[in-house]
Amino acid sequence: MKYKQLFLLAALFLFFQFHPFLFGKTLFFGDNYSLMIPGKLFTVEWLESGVLPLWNPTIFSGIPWIGDINQSILYPTTAFFFLFSPAIALNITIVIHLFLAFFGMVLLVRRWQSDLPSMVVGGVLWMFSTHLMGSIHNLSIIQSLPWFPWIIWAGLEIGSRKRAILVFSFLVMLQLAGGYPQHVLLSIGTAVLFSAICFLRKGNYWQWLQQWLLAAAIVVGVSSVFWLPFVDVFVRSTRMLQTVEQAQVGSLHPVMLAKVFLVTMFDNPVAGFKWGPAWSGEQNVVFYVSWLGIIILGFVLTGFRRLPKLDMFLLLLSGVTIVLSLGLYLPFYAALQRMLPLLRIGRYPSMLLIITNISLILLIARNFSKITFSKKFFWLVFTTFVLLFMVVISLLLVVWLEPNGLWQWMNGLSGGRLVGSAFHTFERDTIILRTLLSQLLAVTVISCAGLVYFYKRRLFLAAICIGLDIVISTHGMFIFADNSVYSSRQQLRSSLTPTYVDNQGRARFLTRNSNMPYADFGSYWEALVVREPFSDSYVTQQELTEQAILQQLRDGLTPNWNMVVGVPVVHGYTTLLPQDYAAIWQVSDLPRINFIDTIESSNELLAQWAVGQYVVDTWFPLYGEQLPDEKFASIDNLDFYVIPGALDRFRYENDLPAKLSLRAETPNELVLTVVASDASHLIIADRYDKDWRATVNDSEVSIENYNGMRRIPLEQGQNRIRMWYEPKLFYFGLGISMLTAAFCTAYFFIVRKKLSSH
Numbered sequence: 193m194k195y196k197q198l199f200l201l202a203a204l205f206l207f208f209q210f211h212p213f214l215f216g217k218t219l220f221f222g223d224n225y226s227l228m229i230p231g232k233l234f235t236v237e238w239l240e241s242g243v244l245p246l247w248n249p250t251i252f253s254g255i256p257w258i259g260d261i262n263q264s265i266l267y268p269t270t271a272f273f274f275l276f277s278p279a280i281a282l283n284i285t286i287v288i289h290l291f292l293a294f295f296g297m298v299l300l301v302r303r304w305q306s307d308l309p310s311m312v313v314g315g316v317l318w319m320f321s322t323h324l325m326g327s328i329h330n331l332s333i334i335q336s337l338p339w340f341p342w343i344i345w346a347g348l349e350i351g352s353r354k355r356a357i358l359v360f361s362f363l364v365m366l367q368l369a370g371g372y373p374q375h376v377l378l379s380i381g382t383a384v385l386f387s388a389i390c391f392l393r394k395g396n397y398w399q400w401l402q403q404w405l406l407a408a409a410i411v412v413g414v415s416s417v418f419w420l421p422f423v424d425v426f427v428r429s430t431r432m433l434q435t436v437e438q439a440q441v442g443s444l445h446p447v448m449l450a451k452v453f454l455v456t457m458f459d460n461p462v463a464g465f466k467w468g469p470a471w472s473g474e475q476n477v478v479f480y481v482s483w484l485g486i487i488i489l490g491f492v493l494t495g496f497r498r499l500p501k502l503d504m505f506l507l508l509l510s511g512v513t514i515v516l517s518l519g520l521y522l523p524f525y526a527a528l529q530r531m532l533p534l535l536r537i538g539r540y541p542s543m544l545l546i547i548t549n550i551s552l553i554l555l556i557a558r559n560f561s562k563i564t565f566s567k568k569f570f571w572l573v574f575t576t577f578v579l580l581f582m583v584v585i586s587l588l589l590v591v592w593l594e595p596n597g598l599w600q601w602m603n604g605l606s607g608g609r610l611v612g613s614a615f616h617t618f619e620r621d622t623i624i625l626r627t628l629l630s631q632l633l634a635v636t637v638i639s640c641a642g643l644v645y646f647y648k649r650r651l652f653l654a655a656i657c658i659g660l661d662i663v664i665s666t667h668g669m670f671i672f673a674d675n676s677v678y679s680s681r682q683q684l685r686s687s688l689t690p691t692y693v694d695n696q697g698r699a700r701f702l703t704r705n706s707n708m709p710y711a712d713f714g715s716y717w718e719a720l721v722v723r724e725p726f727s728d729s730y731v732t733q734q735e736l737t738e739q740a741i742l743q744q745l746r747d748g749l750t751p752n753w754n755m756v757v758g759v760p761v762v763h764g765y766t767t768l769l770p771q772d773y774a775a776i777w778q779v780s781d782l783p784r785i786n787f788i789d790t791i792e793s794s795n796e797l798l799a800q801w802a803v804g805q806y807v808v809d810t811w812f813p814l815y816g817e818q819l820p821d822e823k824f825a826s827i828d829n830l831d832f833y834v835i836p837g838a839l840d841r842f843r844y845e846n847d848l849p850a851k852l853s854l855r856a857e858t859p860n861e862l863v864l865t866v867v868a869s870d871a872s873h874l875i876i877a878d879r880y881d882k883d884w885r886a887t888v889n890d891s892e893v894s895i896e897n898y899n900g901m902r903r904i905p906l907e908q909g910q911n912r913i914r915m916w917y918e919p920k921l922f923y924f925g926l927g928i929s930m931l932t933a934a935f936c937t938a939y940f941f942i943v944r945k946k947l948s949s950h
Contacts, residue, residue: 194308198315201659206287209663209670213287217672218279220739221461222329222722225678226393226713227765228685229262229278229331229529230752233681236273237756245859247881247917250755252773253700253801253901254879257859258922259425261418262332262767264371269335279675285335286328293338294319297550300341301557303348308950316659317485321553322455322477325666326757332371339367340379340550346385348528351391353401358936361410368418375541380411382547382769386821389505404647413932429768433783436529442540443471444476451478452486454631455665462668463627464723464731466581467615476542479549484646484663485556486653489574491563492555503558513551517542535730561651570647577640578854584622584636588629619725627668634664638928664833673721677739679746685757687747689827691805691948692759697857698841699804699847700760704812705750707763707791713750713811716742725856741811748809762803763788773879776900793820800899802841802877806833833939839876842866845907853910864913868906874913876902886915 207214222286235257238245245265246747248257258265272281274583293731294315308900318324318341327333342363349356360383368376374455391400411595412419424433447469451457455477458470470476481489492503499507519525519541529535565573590598599618603610610616642657685943692701706712719729720736735741746753751764776797777788791798793806806820820833840849842864854865866874873896880897886904887893894914896903 194311196310197308198295198298199291201330201656202315202319205320205659205663208887209320210283210287211673213283218283218675218678219286219328219573219670220673220677220742222717224329224331226750227740227767229282230264230756232270232281232331234755235265235270236265237681239270240274241858243858243860246267246567246919246922247859248755249764249859249878250758251751252770252879253760253762254881255422255764255766255768255773255876256425256769256881256883256919258919259366259421260766260768261373262371263791264332264335264369264443266418267335267366267369267371269331277675277680278678282331282678285331289334289338290319290324293324296338296341296345299552299556300345300348303345303346303560305561307561307651309655310557310560312652312655313485313560314553316655317553317556317662318482318550320659321549322451322480322666322667323549325669326533328670330372330422333375335370336367336372336375336413337546338381339363339370340375340504340546342369342377344383344386344550347380347387348390350387350407350670351400355940357403357407358940359911361405361414361936362379364411365415365418368415373419373422374540375546376476378543378546381552385505385509387422389502398577407519410932410936413928414936416925416928416932417922418925421919421922422926424919424921425768428771430770430771430774433612434769434785435782436526436783437520438531438785439535440520440525440541440640442476443521444478444514444517444542444545446518447474447520448478451476452480453483454628454635455480456631456668457628459719459721460627460668461671463623463728464721464729465620465623465627465708467620467726469626469719470880471615478542478663479543479545479552480662480665481549481552481556481602482642482658483635484642485552487643488559489552491565495547498840503555506555510548510551510555513544513548517548517549529845550662558656564649565647570643572641573643577643578579581633581636581640584629587625588633588846591622591625591629598625607624617725623725627942629664631668635661637666643858645775651763662701667696671736672738673742674679677743677746679743679753679756680754684747684753688749688757688832690831691825691827692757697760697855699838699918700762700841701749701754701805701807702762702791702793702798702803702835703750703809704755705745705748705807706765706787707811708817709790710815711809713745713765717747717881721732744809744811744829744906748807749808762798762801763791772881772900779803780818780886793835796837799839800836802839803835804838806835807831808833839877843875843877844868845873845875859915862909862913862915863914866906866913867906870908872906873903873904874911875914876904878902881917883917883919884915885918886913888913900913 220804224629233246234250246258248255250532257263264270269285272284276284296314297318298311301311305311323499324334324337327337343360346356346360346363350360364376364380367379457466459466492499526634596618599621638657638661642654642661645654645657704711709715719727719731723729723731730741743878748760751761754761767786769784769788770785774784774788777791779789805824808819810831811829822834824832824834839847842850844850851867851869852864854863856863875898878901880895880900880902884895884902885892886895888904889907893904
């Protein structure tokens with residue numbers, strides 16, 4: 193009965209936060225739109241044809257696909273994109289994983305507190321945590337982060353239940369398959385710490401170590417199919433070249449800790465503003481546990497010396513992770529990066545706040561039904577809330593009725609600094625004040641109600657108030673759009689400009705959108721969340737409603753939407769950019785992480801890489817850019833310019849186009865019949881990779897690295913060529929995973945048989 197109540201409650205909270213999903217709406221911001229959903233559609237397109245795409249030939253002249261773990265190709269949610277439209281599949285994925293997050297934390301809290309209010313508090317604080325709400329715009333994060341408390345729970349079971357190791361290994365494999373390996377490392381590390389604190393109090397260190405070594409072996413084995421090809425691609429990516437400064441991106445600015453009290457303090461996408469440390473720095477979700485949760489934490493701290501060891505551990509873990517998340521703001525962090533290479537390879541030190549958030553949620557949930565407020569303390573806090581309410585409501589009235597007078601008063605109070613500020617204006621400050629005061633009012637009222645219920649020991653209603661607090665506090669993070677903003681493959685093909693497909697696979701494109709600043713998806717997202725009067729954003733209220741410019745970018749095949757319809761481009765957006773390919777186009781000093789450098793249309797390398805046309809979206813200003821002389825076509829808002837001297841994708845050594853009498857191509861295989869007048873070589877203007885193999889007339893030949901492209905020998909006369917991608921570590925990992933799974937299955941049935949016999 194208790195779990196039915198929990199399910200119903202979680203569903204009601206989800207409806208409150210995401211009810212637009214039921215009315216033809218979806219979320220469209222960030223990596224989901226520009227990377228993840230196009231990737232899913234590309235994958236599903238080929239799976240429907242009976243091909244598991246191991247290679248993606250449509251971006252960066254070809255990159256490994258199965259090794260890009262962020263694409264979560266083998267994760268169960270890929271099936272949703274078979275069955276439903278892209279928007280519906282995305283919505284279902286989000287809802288399912290938020291349910292998983294809720295019940296994962298409920299299960300973890302239940303280990304110590306089995307009362308309904310405590311479990312509700314833990315579940316809602318994690319399900320609507322700023323980390324999960326802020327991660328919804330990246331499919332791989334929302335697919336991996338909810339498993340965090342599940343893995344901690346399973347880790348705590350190791351040593352007490354025989355099947356716990358198998359459950360733990362399966363959960364870690366699922367999290368890794370979800371597509372965000374940093375979370376896997378964090379969750380395993382946290383699970384080991386929790387297990388050590390809880391299990392070692394009972395003694396028998398050697399038994400604990402044996403159990404965890406076995407768990408590690410099974411995890412490594414069963415998930416080999418995911419991590420082996422990923423590591424192979426990762427070590428050859430530009431992530432290995434990033435500087436110390438690049439690795440410090442996402443450090444927590446100390447001032448951002450104000451968001452512990454007000455989630456959208458410095459940035460609110462719905463209101464369209466950023467200010468303070470978020471104006472010129474990285475945004476950060478920090479963490480939020482509700483005002484009533486903060487009061488409970490404060491109460492816990494007052495009795496620090498009397499705390500159970502686990503609570504002391506949670507407080508210590510929270511403190512350490514907050515400090516380390518400051519990253520570049522710590523004087524010793526650079527030295528720490530030199531000592532620990534993992535900190536140099538990874539990015540976003542503030543990712544450690546995930547552990548902070550979980551630790552604080554557990555502290556609140558573990559103590560929620562134990563703590564009681566004295567009458568004196570209750571009236572002190574209640575009076576504070578009432579006074580705050582009165583101040584906030586008064587300020588709100590002034591902001592709405594006499595905003596100019598208030599701003600002038602604030603300017604005088606600051607000694608005229610507002611007028612002289614490069615940022616502050618009357619219009620900007622009015623929007624900020626109205627938004628923050630409105631949120632402050634809502635949180636104050638809910639927290640006041642929660643305080644009363646908590647004092648009167650109506651803990652279930654107090655838990656509901658905590659849920660309402662965090663839902664309302666995070667609601668400003670979401671902008672919804674019509675489901676049609678995600679085009680299906682069929683819809684995109686039907687509206688595809690013929691110029692894109694007339695080359696018959698023998699040429700590539702360079703699109704100005706994504707290649708030049710201010711004309712890509714990233715610039716659109718910035719224009720979306722920072723609107724007038726905070727910037728000269730082109731995202732108007734009409735664009736917020738219709739997303740016409742966004743869909744124009746999509747229909748113009750701004751990378752990576754080109755991969756959905758199989759149109760090859762020389763650039764793109766990816767998680768793991770190959771070092772060798774990035775070096776070919778490198779003109780800047782710093783390593784590129786997700787993109788290659790901007791390519792001028794006059795770059796001579798374009799001709800070598802069979803780039804025949806430069807596609808310019810005329811909606812965006814040129815900012816003085818020089819375009820090629822010859823225009824091939826103008827269709828709607830797209831101009832197609834001819835790249836002078838562009839060579840054929842398949843050509844002889846003398847640069848003449850190869851004579852092809854047959855060509856069949858999938859992501860993993862290329863079959864050609866080429867006629868050669870004499871013994872020579874065929875150049876294929878696709879990116880070279882060590883895992884491609886080839887045969888000519890049924891005899892295997894080596895593929896040479898020809899200036900980053902591929903070159904194979906030809907015999908005089910007709911040449912039957914077959915090239916195929918064979919990622920050895922993927923197949924090796926698949927074999928290890930299957931063997932480990934077979935071992936685990938046998939072990940499971942043996943243990944089950946022994947238990948049943950007893």
